[in-house]
Amino acid sequence: MGKPILEVNNLRVSFKMYAGEVQAVRGVSFTINKGEVLAIVGESGCGKSVTAQTIMRLIPSPPSYIKEGSSILFDGKHEISKMSERQMEQVRGAEMGMIFQDPMTSLNPTMTVGAQISEGIRKHQKLSKDAALKRAAELLTLVGMSNADERIHQYPHELSGGMRQRVMIALSLACNPKLLIADEPTTALDVTIQAQIIDLLRDIQQKTDTSIILITHDLGVVAEMAHKIIVMYAGKVVERGTLNDIFYNPRHPYTWGLLRSVPRLDSDRNNDLDSIPGTPPDLYAPPVGCAFAARCPYAMQICKEVDPEHFEVSADHSSACWLLHPDAPKVDMPVGVGRGSHG
Amino acid sequence: MAEDNILEVKNLQKHFNLSGDRVLKAVDGLNFTIKRGETFGLVGESGCGKSTTGRTIIRLYEATGGQVLFNGEDVQKMSGDARKKFYRDMQMVFQDPYASLNPRMTVGKIIAEGIEIHGLYSGNQKKERVNQLLRDVGLSEEHAGRFPHEFSGGQRQRIGIARALAIEPQFIIADEPISALDVSVQAQVVNLFKKLQKERGLTYLFIAHDLAMVKHISDRIGVMYLGKLVEVATSDKLNAKPLHPYTQSLLSAIPIPDPDIQKQRKRIIPQGEIPSPLNPPSGCPFRTRCPHAMPECAATMPPFKEVEPGHFAACHLL
Numbered sequence: 001m002g003k004p005i006l007e008v009n010n011l012r013v014s015f016k017m018y019a020g021e022v023q024a025v026r027g028v029s030f031t032i033n034k035g036e037v038l039a040i041v042g043e044s045g046c047g048k049s050v051t052a053q054t055i056m057r058l059i060p061s062p063p064s065y066i067k068e069g070s071s072i073l074f075d076g077k078h079e080i081s082k083m084s085e086r087q088m089e090q091v092r093g094a095e096m097g098m099i100f101q102d103p104m105t106s107l108n109p110t111m112t113v114g115a116q117i118s119e120g121i122r123k124h125q126k127l128s129k130d131a132a133l134k135r136a137a138e139l140l141t142l143v144g145m146s147n148a149d150e151r152i153h154q155y156p157h158e159l160s161g162g163m164r165q166r167v168m169i170a171l172s173l174a175c176n177p178k179l180l181i182a183d184e185p186t187t188a189l190d191v192t193i194q195a196q197i198i199d200l201l202r203d204i205q206q207k208t209d210t211s212i213i214l215i216t217h218d219l220g221v222v223a224e225m226a227h228k229i230i231v232m233y234a235g236k237v238v239e240r241g242t243l244n245d246i247f248y249n250p251r252h253p254y255t256w257g258l259l260r261s262v263p264r265l266d267s268d269r270n271n272d273l274d275s276i277p278g279t280p281p282d283l284y285a286p287p288v289g290c291a292f293a294a295r296c297p298y299a300m301q302i303c304k305e306v307d308p309e310h311f312e313v314s315a316d317h318s319s320a321c322w323l324l325h326p327d328a329p330k331v332d333m334p335v336g337v338g339r340g341s342h343g
Numbered sequence: 344m345a346e347d348n349i350l351e352v353k354n355l356q357k358h359f360n361l362s363g364d365r366v367l368k369a370v371d372g373l374n375f376t377i378k379r380g381e382t383f384g385l386v387g388e389s390g391c392g393k394s395t396t397g398r399t400i401i402r403l404y405e406a407t408g409g410q411v412l413f414n415g416e417d418v419q420k421m422s423g424d425a426r427k428k429f430y431r432d433m434q435m436v437f438q439d440p441y442a443s444l445n446p447r448m449t450v451g452k453i454i455a456e457g458i459e460i461h462g463l464y465s466g467n468q469k470k471e472r473v474n475q476l477l478r479d480v481g482l483s484e485e486h487a488g489r490f491p492h493e494f495s496g497g498q499r500q501r502i503g504i505a506r507a508l509a510i511e512p513q514f515i516i517a518d519e520p521i522s523a524l525d526v527s528v529q530a531q532v533v534n535l536f537k538k539l540q541k542e543r544g545l546t547y548l549f550i551a552h553d554l555a556m557v558k559h560i561s562d563r564i565g566v567m568y569l570g571k572l573v574e575v576a577t578s579d580k581l582n583a584k585p586l587h588p589y590t591q592s593l594l595s596a597i598p599i600p601d602p603d604i605q606k607q608r609k610r611i612i613p614q615g616e617i618p619s620p621l622n623p624p625s626g627c628p629f630r631t632r633c634p635h636a637m638p639e640c641a642a643t644m645p646p647f648k649e650v651e652p653g654h655f656a657a658c659h660l661l
């Protein structure tokens with residue numbers, strides 16, 4: 001794959017609240033290269049959306065703060081964490097696009113679809129109104145909407161959920177961004193429409209060679225689209241690897257738990273699903289040791305005292321778990337994880 | 344074996360009258376039965392009428408036509424004591440654990456309310472009963488004095504389940520009980536549903552859009568599309584040999600969390616959008632998106648027939 005388009009290093013984001021400081025993101029690092037699809041996987045509150053929105057600088061400050069020592073280097077030249085709002089406006093929408101989860105609340109209900117798409121084009125590419133509208137119609141055709149010339153005059157409420165999400169995608173692609181951030185792009189959609197949108201995103205990604213950060217809790221969607229995966233828990237990356245590393249050779253007990261709690265169409269109905277007992281920790285006061293230790297069936301004394309660094313499994317694959325320390329007892333992957341576990 | 348059926352739904356209809364003489368046929372002629380002690384899953388995409396079906400069965404909505412027989416008695420004709428008894432025997436667990444619990448009541452009060460209304464226990468017995476219910480759903484006694492906002496989504500859903508169980512129902516309608524929860528918590532709640540069923544011999548109508556999860560919990564599954572049942576079969580049959588083209592595409596649209604399988608799969612994704620239920624297609628509702636549609640499909644609605652023993656589908660191809 002190509003050169004790095006985004007390098008995030010030791011990103012820490014906190015929210016200052018009345019009750020104290022919520023440490024939503026606690027030292028996240030990853031790199032995404034040109035043409036890659038990186039999936040960020042994790043459950044509510046793990047910091048995946050805060051990470052994505054911080055890359056776009058969409059979270060107001062206060063209450064959010066990017067902490068000292070964090071770095072978000074975009075396209076090798078823009079240090080996002082230090083940019084002013086005015087500088088950010090040149091990047092946001094032009095070089096980075098975003099697809100939100102809920103297409104109803106993220107589109108402007110008082111503007112026609114065409115006006116919304118052409119707004120960004122006119123701002124960043126200095127096209128005339130007519131030329132921008134024409135480009136908007138082309139984009140709608142690209143995302144699979146028929147009668148684009150009529151659609152540009154419609155309002156969001158006249159469209160179905162799937163069509164609105166297509167408009168969102170057209171909007172995010174309007175200025176040929178180098179990086180697309182898709183935050184739960186199909187979660188609000190029905191499963192047959194979800195399949196259509198995933199096909200569309202993958203198709204566009206291959207045609208335009210755009211890099212995509214895909215944020216989702218749906219491991220099925222990840223399996224369809226991603227090249228690389230990072231698994232987040234309580235504001236940290238607990239495991240990173242290629243698609244095959246994470247699905248077929250996962251090394252972190254939390255990743256095991258996530259993979260095992262998904263029911264499969266061919267799973268045995270008489271067995272219980274494997275759930276992860278308990279709930280994630282409170283990020284007002286994150287635990288001293290590994291954040292997952294309290295829910296981890298393999299937790300050792302050291303896990304409660306010292307937070308593990310990432311141990312390398314291979315060049316692309318690492319996991320923050322003491323079980324990978326050379327002196328740790330050997331624990332095999334549980335049943336139901338790894339290749340061939342899906343029948 | 345007719346006495347085996349705890350619930351019989353016969354040609355159930357629920358139409359909503361909208362402004363301008365428009366009629367929304369949310370549920371349009373459903374026929375199915377639920378056996379005592381089984382879990383019947385009802386799946387379909389948004390707007391297919393699955394929630395309306397559940398709400399009409401428990402009489403949150405009055406049916407427009409058709410019958411619901413519960414233990415052989417017509418639910419809509421019940422009044423007075425029979426009706427009160429019916430509400431004791433049938434309970435509901437709702438989708439949104441945040442909106443379905445009164446924020447001003449303590450958890451203990453929420454769970455005890457049904458016990459009080461039906462006059463089942465009082466005083467210390469009532470308190471003991473609430474504590475027992477909390478333990479049964481995996482919470483603890485000290486939670487009784489707290490308010491809903493102090494709990495996580497999964498815990499709130501446990502409270503909703505304890506409330507439903509409080510008056511010892513035979514039948515529980517669970518309307519998307521896990522779709523607002525995280526994956527690992529979904530598994531916890533599904534396991535709880537299964538455990539309680541084993542212990543108490545409960546019958547469930549489990550309504551959801553997630554076919555993989557429904558398949559995991561259900562003995563039999565009904566698939567709905569635009570207010571109509573298109574297929575009913577055992578869970579295993581439906582997965583191994585789906586007969587209706589809509590069920591086939593629904594199954595193939597589910598992304599499988601396994602990259603190798605995902606790459607080899609041949610998928611049939613239905614084209615286009617779900618038509619508006621205000622203006623459904625003539626004949627078979629799925630024909631506008633069906634890869635096998637024939638002229639006949641536009642002319643008449645295919646009958647819902649038993650193709651194999653226990654396996655029903657409504658399609659002209661069969």
